[in-house]
Amino acid sequence: MSLISRRKDSVAVVGVGTTDYGALVGHDATSLGIWALRNAAQDAGIDLQDIDGLICQRLTDYQKFVQITNTSPKLVTAVPGAGRMTGGTIQIAVQAILSGMLDTVAVVYGNDGRTAGARYGGQGDNYGTGADEMWFPYGMTSPGAVHSMLFQRHAHLYGTKVEQLGQIAMAFRKHAGLNPSAVMKKPVTMDDYLASRFICEPLRLLDYCLINDGGVAMILTAGDRARDFRQRPVYVRGVAQLSRLAQGELPDDFGYAAMQRVSATVHEMADLKREDADALMIYDNFTPIVVFVLEGFGFCPRGDGGRYVENGTLELGRGRYPTNTNGGHLSESYMQGWNLQAEAVRQLRGGLGSRQVPDAEVVQYLQGGPLSTSIIYATEAS
Structure with a gap:
């Protein structure tokens, strides 16, 4: 411990x-x-x-x-x-x-x-670890390609649909419209999402985070x-991290086992339950990771992440756990998790106007990937 x-x-x-x-x-x-x-x-x-x-x-x-x-x-x-x-x-x-x-x-x-002119993936990627180079001969030259393949496996196993990814993009763009600092504020409809061009099929432009300063x-x-x-x-009531680097970029379980262990550790540390969270901040470099994270950290049953995000579940004023209330990486800006930390703190201070989660006392940050992480922020020390 x-x-x-x-x-x-x-x-x-x-x-x-x-x-x-x-x-x-x-x-x-x-x-x-x-x-x-x-x-x-x-x-x-x-x-x-x-x-x-x-x-x-x-x-x-x-x-x-x-x-x-x-x-x-x-x-x-x-x-x-x-x-x-x-x-x-x-x-x-x-x-x-x-x-x-x-x-x-x-x-x-x-x-x-x-x-x-930053690029993530490929030979011009200055920000990766170099571990992805083993995948280059097979066309896996970017994080987007990895997430696309993971999503296709999830869709095959559980029936997850691209329209469910569209629900994520729509929810976070709606939140960005309430945030003066967001780069992308124009509302997105499902038709807009489905009409956006493929980057790495089946992932579209609106499934990808923004590259900004x-x-x-x-x-x-x-x-x-x-x-x-x-x-x-x-x-900071709890913070936990677990590496699954040895399992590579394409884990058979989408990182589920690692996230389950991190979840147990961070909640014990914080002396808070999952149900105590008033809002979530999920590292959303691509829309499919939101589905994987919601399952891995136990906010919905395994395999149900796609169905869980339907019908405004992640939205302010509609869902139990409003998520990425600043617009996240998809619509505020891709600050590699840092803007989500700032939003968590500001939500707990209050005063965010139309994007404020009412009476917020606990906000949980969730990140999947090779270094699965969670941080629980709260208004009280214990």
């Missing part, structure tokens, strides 16, 4: 900062991270020099980052740019604070993918200090 589950200490998010999203010409990933961190520090009501730990993801140059921000952190570390590392980055921050070595840690992400930063601190900051604290 992890360190956090054996302690009564708590960790809270006390600052959140985001940049604009879209095509942000003149910025690289590092400057976008700086922009986000400055906003997070202002949100928390602190100076950058109050931060004694820095964990950054995908920044062009962490040394330049520290020099420009004129900080002197006791811990500086950088993690790879893949989105699967997001949960682990936050987990490192939590563990560093619980160890007593650090008081206030910033986790910072910057992405200039749109203006830099942007940055996100969060500031975390020990729970006994959290109420000294400007904003209402949001507590």
